[in-house]
Amino acid sequence: MAVDFKVIIVGRGMMGAAAARHLSGMIEGVALIGPGEPIERKSHSGVFASHYDEARITRSFDDNVIWATLAARSLDRYSDIEAKSGISFFSEVGCLFAGPHARPGDRYLGRALQVSAALDLSVETLSPAALHERFPQFSLNPTFNGYFEARRAGHINPRALVRAQTKLAEQGGVTIIDATVASVRDEGAFVEVHAGGKRYTAERVLVAAGGFSNFNDLLPDAIDIRVAARTVAFFELGEREVDIFSSMPSTIVFGDRDEDHVYILPPVRYPDGKIYLKLGGDLETRSFETLNDIGAWFRSDGDPLERDLLVSTALELMPALAGCPTTSAPCAATFTKSGYPYVGYTGSPRIAVLAGGNFVAAKSSDELGRLGAVIMTKGWLGAEDFGRELTPVFR
Ligand SMILES: Cc1cc2nc3c(=O)[nH]c(=O)nc-3n(C[C@H](O)[C@H](O)[C@H](O)COP(=O)(O)OP(=O)(O)OC[C@H]3O[C@@H](n4cnc5c(N)ncnc54)[C@H](O)[C@@H]3O)c2cc1C
Numbered sequence: 001m002a003v004d005f006k007v008i009i010v011g012r013g014m015m016g017a018a019a020a021r022h023l024s025g026m027i028e029g030v031a032l033i034g035p036g037e038p039i040e041r042k043s044h045s046g047v048f049a050s051h052y053d054e055a056r057i058t059r060s061f062d063d064n065v066i067w068a069t070l071a072a073r074s075l076d077r078y079s080d081i082e083a084k085s086g087i088s089f090f091s092e093v094g095c096l097f098a099g100p101h102a103r104p105g106d107r108y109l110g111r112a113l114q115v116s117a118a119l120d121l122s123v124e125t126l127s128p129a130a131l132h133e134r135f136p137q138f139s140l141n142p143t144f145n146g147y148f149e150a151r152r153a154g155h156i157n158p159r160a161l162v163r164a165q166t167k168l169a170e171q172g173g174v175t176i177i178d179a180t181v182a183s184v185r186d187e188g189a190f191v192e193v194h195a196g197g198k199r200y201t202a203e204r205v206l207v208a209a210g211g212f213s214n215f216n217d218l219l220p221d222a223i224d225i226r227v228a229a230r231t232v233a234f235f236e237l238g239e240r241e242v243d244i245f246s247s248m249p250s251t252i253v254f255g256d257r258d259e260d261h262v263y264i265l266p267p268v269r270y271p272d273g274k275i276y277l278k279l280g281g282d283l284e285t286r287s288f289e290t291l292n293d294i295g296a297w298f299r300s301d302g303d304p305l306e307r308d309l310l311v312s313t314a315l316e317l318m319p320a321l322a323g324c325p326t327t328s329a330p331c332a333a334t335f336t337k338s339g340y341p342y343v344g345y346t347g348s349p350r351i352a353v354l355a356g357g358n359f360v361a362a363k364s365s366d367e368l369g370r371l372g373a374v375i376m377t378k379g380w381l382g383a384e385d386f387g388r389e390l391t392p393v394f395r
Contacts, residue, residue, distance in 0.1 A: 001189055001201075003190050003201040003202050004031070004200045004202060005030060005031045005175070005201070005202040005203075006027055006028070006029035006030065006202065006203050007023060007030045007031070007202055007205070007376045008030075008031045008033060008191070008193050008204075008206070009023070009030065009031070009205075009206045009372075010181045010184060010193070010205060010206070010207045010208060010218055011034045011207065011208035011210060011213075012034030012035070012162070012178075013049045013050070013051055013162065013208060013209070013210050014049075014050075014051050014158060014161065014162055014357075014362055015208045015341075015354050015355070015357070015365050015369050016032060016208030016209075016354070016369070016372075017162045017166045017169065017369070018365050018366045018368065018369020018370070018372075019206055019208060019354060019369040019370075019372035019373050019376070020166070020169035020174045020369070021081075021165045021168045021169040021366075021369065022369050022372070023174070023372075023373040023376060023377070024168070024169045024171075024173055024174045027376075030169075030173070030174045030175070031174065031175040031176075031177055031202070032169060032174050032176050032177070033177040033179055033200070034177075034178075034179075034181070035047065035179065037049070037052050037159070041298065041299060042299050043299075044298075044299065045295065046180050046295075047209070047215070047291075047295075048212070048294075048295070048298040048332075050210050050332055050357065051159065051162060051362060052159065053158055053159070053232075053329075053331070054158075054159065054268050054269070054270050054271070055156070055157060055265040055268045055278060056155060056158045056362035056363060057095060057250040057252070057263055057265065057363065058071065058074075058095070058153060058154060058156050058250075058363035059071065059095035059149050059153040059250070060072040060075060060116075060121050060149065060152060060153065061095065061097065061112050061115075061116055061121060061147065062115060062360075063108045063109075063111035063112040064111075064115065065118060065119065066386050067364065068116075068119055068121070069386075070386075071363045071367075072119065073364075073367040074364045074365065074366040074367040075152050075153075075363070078090045078366075081164050081168065082164065085163075085164035085165075085168050087160050087164040087167065088160070089156050089157040089161040089164060090154065090155075090156050091155050091157075091266075092152070092153070093153075093154035093155065093248075093249050093250060093266055094249035095153035095154060095250045095251070095252070096149075096250070096251045096252070097109060097146070097147040097252045097254070098138070098140050098144045098146050098147075098251065098252070098253045098254065099144055099145065099147075099253070099261075100141075100143065100145070100254065101143070101145050102145065102147065107258055108254065108258045108261075109254070112147070113125075122149065122150070122152075123147055123149045124147070124148045124149075124150065125145060125146070125147055125148075126145060126146030127145060130146070134146070134148075135248060137248050137318060137320065138317055139316065139317060140253065140317065148249070150249075153249075154249065154250055155250050155266070156362060156363060157268075158362050161362075165369070177195060177196070177200075178196075179196025179198070180216070181194065181195040181209075182195060183216065183217040183218075184205050184218050184219070185217075186220060186350050187201075190202065190203060190350070191205045191348075191350045191351060193205060203350065204351070205350065206352050206354055207351065207352070207354070207355070208353075208355060208372060209355065210355060210357065211227040211288075211332045211334040212294070213225070213353060215291045215294075216291070219346055219351065219353060220346050220347050220348045221347045221394040222395045223336070223342055223353055223356070223392055223393065223394055224336065224337045224393040224394060224395045225335060225336055225337075225342075225355070226287045226334075226335045227288045227332050227334050227335075228284060228285070228286065228287045228332065228333050228334075228335060228359075229286040229287065229297055230280060230282075230284055230302075230330070230331045230332060230359070231284060231302030231303045231306040231307055231310070231329070231331075232278055232280040232329050233278070233279055233307050233314065233326055233327075234276040234329070235276060235277045235278075235314065235324040236274050236275070236324055236327070237267055237274075237275045237276065238324070241277070241320060241321060241324060242267050245266060245267050245277055245320070246267050248264075249266065250263070250264070250266060251263070251266075252264075259283065260281075260283070261281065262280065262281045262310065262313055263279065263280055263281070264277065264278070264279045264314070264317070264318075265277065277314075277318075277321065279313070279314050280310065280331075281306070281309070281310060283306070284306055286303070288332070297330050298330055300330050301327070301328050301329060302328040302329055302330040303330075304328075307328035311326050333357065333358070333359035334355060334356050335359070336356035336358060336393065338389065338390075338393060339358060340358070340386070340389045341355065341356040341361060341368055341390055342354070342355055342356045342390065342392035342393070343368065343371045343372060343375055344375060344380075344381070344387075344390065344391050345375070345379075345392075346392070346394070347394075352372070352375050354368065354369075354375070371385055371390065
């Protein structure tokens with residue numbers, strides 16, 4: 001039977017748009033189906049994404065060699081994507097980790113130092129005194145060391161990266177369809193996709209719908225994920241604070257336990273014209289099993305207790321923020337059983353999945369998109385592409 005497309009990608013987010021761009025260079029007959037960002041978040045009743053923001057930390061320094069490699073391979077291509085799309089999204093302001101003195105192999109920072117040596121990353125270790133001198137904006141624990149990746153690190157604008165990927169995919173011949181998919185069904189010789197009241201057919205489908213992958217009948221088998229609430233706090237900066245904080249890098253500060261870390265984005269201008277410094281953490285435990293619950297979360301302002309905790313932590317770490325107006329926003333992180341993204345086929349040989357950012361995949365989304373494109377064309381991932389580790393786990 002003649003189908004409308006060779007491949008349909010479901011989800012116009014960070015991974016889906018990247019997969020579309022990579023596929024556009026490999027085959028013809030690709031469609032990318034997904035809605036854009038809702039104009040009115042608080043009254044929107046459809047699906048949401050985890051990239052509706054202006055800044056995500058990027059770095060290769062990581063305690064896991066696979067994640068570090070996925071990030072490094074993506075970073076290699078940022079400038080090319082920027083040049084070809086004419087859309088800039090990468091701010092190379094560096095990334096600083098601050099925490100207790102790292103012993104090789106011990107805790108996050110100790111493991112990250114080993115990965116950094118193995119991948120030959122350029123990461124400078126700063127003594128507590130050097131850390132204070134270099135980054136006087138912070139009031140850190142005086143025993144903390146710094147681990148600073150000055151180049152090939154900083155932050156990306158996730159909205160702009162998705163725009164760039166989509167633009168290049170479209171220029172490469174991909175059909176962009178602005179609609180929410182209501183179902184994906186393997187019909188034997190082809191796959192049927194219903195979206196925006198229309199029916200599309202394809203030889204194969206790649207579902208890249210982030211935390212919404214198990215909803216809307218997108219997958220024949222549910223993937224084993226935990227979609228977790230995340231709250232971020234914003235400080236609206238005046239001129240004085242912009243002066244103080246504009247030279248800071250993206251920063252991650254550990255507490256006594258690795259889980260107690262906070263991440264801080266340097267001042268960034270948002271679409272409302274104001275400049276905000278943002279911070280978030282990894283402590284929230286609430287997770288979502290239904291479309292209604294996750295929708296209600298995305299329409300909220302996040303968790304007020306988490307916001308208060310983030311604000312007080314920020315004021316301890318950056319006392320000069322005192323007096324700045326604060327707001328908060330919700331987001332969702334999709335954690336997998338393996339701790340790695342899922343890139344592979346479901347029980348259907350025609351429907352594959354590309355999802356599971358584990359709270360850290362914005363920076364690596366271009367490489368993950370490439371792996372999704374490999375799955376659609378070659379059918380499997382080799383060891384050099386971490387095929388075994390990225391194998392999806394189903395419920
Ligand atoms: C608060 C927060 C902070 C983060 N900070 C960082 C960071 O500093 N650095 C970093 O590297 N990563 C960070 N991340 C993680 C990163 O944002 C995610 O890993 C990344 O967005 C995942 O990309 P994705 O394509 O899987 O999902 P998304 O970007 O969420 O895209 C999924 C897409 O699927 C679409 N979709 C859903 N359902 C349907 C449907 N039925 N039909 C059609 N389309 C559908 C959605 O519209 C969306 O566009 C953070 C995440 C959060 C929540």
